[in-house]
Amino acid sequence: MNEELKTTCLHDLHVGLGALMSPFGGFDMPIQYAGIEEEHKAVRGKCGVFDVSHMGEVAVSGPDAERFVNHIFTNNVSGLPDGKVVYGMMLHPDGGVVDDLLVYKRSDNDFFLVINASNIDKDVDWIKSHAAGYNVTVDHQSDRWAELAVQGPDSEKVMRDVLGIDGADLGFYTFKTVGDMIVSRTGYTGEDGFEIYAGAEAIRDMWSKLIAAGVQPCGLGCRDTLRFEAGLPLYGDELADDITPLEAGLGIFVKLDKPEFIGREALARQKAEGPARKIAGLEIEGQAIARHGYEVLDTEGNPVGAVTTGYHSISLDRNIAMALIDARSAAIGTPLQVRVRRKVFPATVIKKRFYTPNYKK
Amino acid sequence: MLYYLPTHEYARIEGNVATIGISEFAARQLGNVVYVDMPEADDDVTKGEDFGAIESVKAASDLYSPVSGSVIEINEALIDNPRLINEDPMNNWIIKVEMSDPSEVKALLSPEDYEKLCASEKH
Numbered sequence: 001m002n003e004e005l006k007t008t009c010l011h012d013l014h015v016g017l018g019a020l021m022s023p024f025g026g027f028d029m030p031i032q033y034a035g036i037e038e039e040h041k042a043v044r045g046k047c048g049v050f051d052v053s054h055m056g057e058v059a060v061s062g063p064d065a066e067r068f069v070n071h072i073f074t075n076n077v078s079g080l081p082d083g084k085v086v087y088g089m090m091l092h093p094d095g096g097v098v099d100d101l102l103v104y105k106r107s108d109n110d111f112f113l114v115i116n117a118s119n120i121d122k123d124v125d126w127i128k129s130h131a132a133g134y135n136v137t138v139d140h141q142s143d144r145w146a147e148l149a150v151q152g153p154d155s156e157k158v159m160r161d162v163l164g165i166d167g168a169d170l171g172f173y174t175f176k177t178v179g180d181m182i183v184s185r186t187g188y189t190g191e192d193g194f195e196i197y198a199g200a201e202a203i204r205d206m207w208s209k210l211i212a213a214g215v216q217p218c219g220l221g222c223r224d225t226l227r228f229e230a231g232l233p234l235y236g237d238e239l240a241d242d243i244t245p246l247e248a249g250l251g252i253f254v255k256l257d258k259p260e261f262i263g264r265e266a267l268a269r270q271k272a273e274g275p276a277r278k279i280a281g282l283e284i285e286g287q288a289i290a291r292h293g294y295e296v297l298d299t300e301g302n303p304v305g306a307v308t309t310g311y312h313s314i315s316l317d318r319n320i321a322m323a324l325i326d327a328r329s330a331a332i333g334t335p336l337q338v339r340v341r342r343k344v345f346p347a348t349v350i351k352k353r354f355y356t357p358n359y360k361k
Numbered sequence: 362m363l364y365y366l367p368t369h370e371y372a373r374i375e376g377n378v379a380t381i382g383i384s385e386f387a388a389r390q391l392g393n394v395v396y397v398d399m400p401e402a403d404d405d406v407t408k409g410e411d412f413g414a415i416e417s418v419k420a421a422s423d424l425y426s427p428v429s430g431s432v433i434e435i436n437e438a439l440i441d442n443p444r445l446i447n448e449d450p451m452n453n454w455i456i457k458v459e460m461s462d463p464s465e466v467k468a469l470l471s472p473e474d475y476e477k478l479c480a481s482e483k484h
Contacts (some may be wrong), residue, residue, distance in 0.1 A: 031419070032419075035392055035393070036392065036394060036419060037392075037418060037420045138389075207423075221418070221419055225418065242471075287395070287396040287440070287443070288396060288398065288416075289395065289396055289416050289421065291421055311418065312395045312396070312418065314418065340398070341398060341413075341414060341421075343398070
């Protein structure tokens with residue numbers, strides 16, 4: 001893993017703001033500026049801006065574009081209005097997740113796919129390798145797009161006042177094209193917000209305007225604490241090549257009534273049998289924080305799984321975690337235990353949407 | 362006498378007792394402390410080995426013991442208020458250890474050497 005770290009077009013500006021930088025998904029990314037808690041609270045209470053230019057973009061176009069996207073994607077894109085965004089996954093034939101992604105429908109023969117930074121090479125290879133027999137062009141465009149996420153209850157006002165972009169007409173999970181930009185009402189924080197895709201120069205200009213207007217710059221540290229509280233999965237934690245969307249509790253994004261897509265048979269079978277493992281929410285008694293990989297035990301001390309993400313929740317002031325555990329132990333209210341280093345702490349299964357999102361629907 | 366480990370723990374030596382905590386440099390780097398995982402009284406600790414951990418929002422960091430011996434006291438104030446470490450890490454110690462081999466302190470860093478080490482860790 002000696003590959004050189006990539007940087008986003010805002011890298012020098014992050015360093016100039018004194019950000020703590022760290023590798024993520026092959027990029028040298030800002031983890032925090034003022035501190036995770038302060039940034040987290042800014043997004044919950046007002047507005048924050050994230051550089052998410054590390055995300056990957058792939059355009060799929062051509063006469064068979066809709067049929068092809070439906071072939072590789074768990075959600076259904078047929079019959080969608082233009083300007084709609086849909087969340088779902090690409091699956092291996094065994095139902096494991098290649099990646100989770102957003103699909104933007106520009107027209108019946110033009111879709112824009114947004115994929116995770118850590119999976120860009122794998123995804124592009126995967127998409128291209130399944131395009132044979134479809135009249136489509138798969139165009140990997142990650143180098144052409146930078147991206148900002150403007151998130152929080154004041155986002156609509158900030159977009160209008162600072163960037164001159166009117167977002168009032170955008171419903172949840174819709175987008176529009178503004179000049180060369182794509183602007184969507186989407187995000188990964190559990191708050192109202194927007195994501196803006198544009199070229200490097202335009203993104204630098206918008207970032208600088210937002211910072212000058214006093215919008216809190218936010219790093220990947222609070223992006224993780226925010227998405228976690230809202231029960232949103234992160235590929236590598238709650239989703240992986242060997243975890244299915246049904247195990248992750250994301251069945252509503254898997255349309256088994258579609259005639260076909262890669263992984264459909266495996267998931268139909270798993271749905272009929274019931275998944276053996278599930279991502280569950282846990283509340284841990286005491287102050288210990290259950291981090292990724294820590295062992296989850298039943299009350300008799302038998303291992304039942306492992307923590308996927310855990311924090312002392314900033315918004316809720318509780319010690320909570322998501323864990324991939326035996327489905328028989330995953331019912332709400334089940335008493336369990338978590339091993340944190342040398343000690344074992346009592347835990348209880350709770351709903352994994354710890355924080356109720358404030359989306360503008 | 363005050364000594365440090367390169368992993369940012371300090372040991373204040375008074376007679377046969379070492380009072381152990383983390384340095385101001387480490388407290389600043391960690392950010393807000395949300396939990397201190399401490400051993401219990403009478404537990405044995407070994408020089409260079411971890412005796413607990415300190416948790417910030419972001420991550421857990423192991424705590425290493427500068428000396429070997431037996432824990433005689435833990436700082437119970439940290440159980441309810443771990444952020445005392447951020448406020449004043451030099452006075453809000455974590456554990457006190459009765460040393461089994463007081464000569465071990467000779468291998469620790471002096472405050473001057475520790476300060477140089479911190480300066481070199483700042484980029």
